[in-house]
Amino acid sequence: MHLNAPKGIEIHHGNLYVTDINQIQIFALPSGKQKASINIKGITSGNGNFVYVTDSGLTAGKGSYASSGSDAIYKVWPNGKYELIIQDKNMGRPNGIIASGKELTVVSFGSGEVYRIDANNKRHAMPTPPKGGLDGLLKLDDGRLLISSWGASALYVLNNDNTYSILADSLDAPADLGFDTKRQRVLIPLFKLNKLVFLPL
Incomplete structure (x- = not known):
């Protein structure tokens, strides 16, 4: 299995989902056996447990990122099925995402917005932080x-x-954030330095 700059x-x-540029790789835990490799092109649907992933609508260039206009949110199942939830080039380059019931919270890398998306795919603005380039998102207890x-x-x-x-x-x-529930600390990868920072709460 080859990974290309997983994000x-x-x-x-019991499944590990890895977003890998234009693919989603799914592995069983703890064996690490690959279950699926998904190229997001068409739309199919599945049943059961799922995760949400974002397409940030960015194309990498020399030292910068350009807009591809593919901004979207997908629902992905461990059997390799997926469903397009919403696609809109005005989503501001969505990046971090969390789900709570039927509602999604999204942070955007391009526009620096934070917003909720309700069950009808309607967007609701939340307070905007002082500076943008928003990437990771976690919700505390x-x-x-x-x-x-x-x-x-x-x-x-x-x-x-607020x-x-x-x-x-x-x-x-x-970049994307992780949380160590056992030790109560936030895991912060530094994208450009290839480092991981552990921050106790």
Whole structure:
């Protein structure tokens, strides 16, 4: 199995999902056996447990990223089936995403927006952080959101009173976020430095 600059991972119901440029790779845990490799082209659907993934609508160039206009959100099943949920070139280059019931929360890399998408695919704006380049997104047990920002080189906290505070700074290109529930710490990959920062809460 060959990976091409994987951008995000998620463990869900005994499966490891890896977003890998224009593919999604799915592996069984703990064996690591590959279950599916998905090229997002057509639309098929599946049943059972699933995860959501974003297409950030970005094309890599020399030292920069250009818009491809393919901004979208997909629902993906471990058997390799997937379904297009919403596609809109005005989504602001969606990146981090979390699901809560029938509602999605999304942060955008291009426009620096944070918004909710309801069950009818209607977008609802949330408070915008001071700087953009938003990448990773986590929801804590107390309802607060953690958001990584390339623009601020920081990890923002969206508090329950809709204000922002900075949990950590001096982070060069902080990407997707992970959470170690056993040790209560945030895992922050630094995209350009190939490093991983562990931040206790």
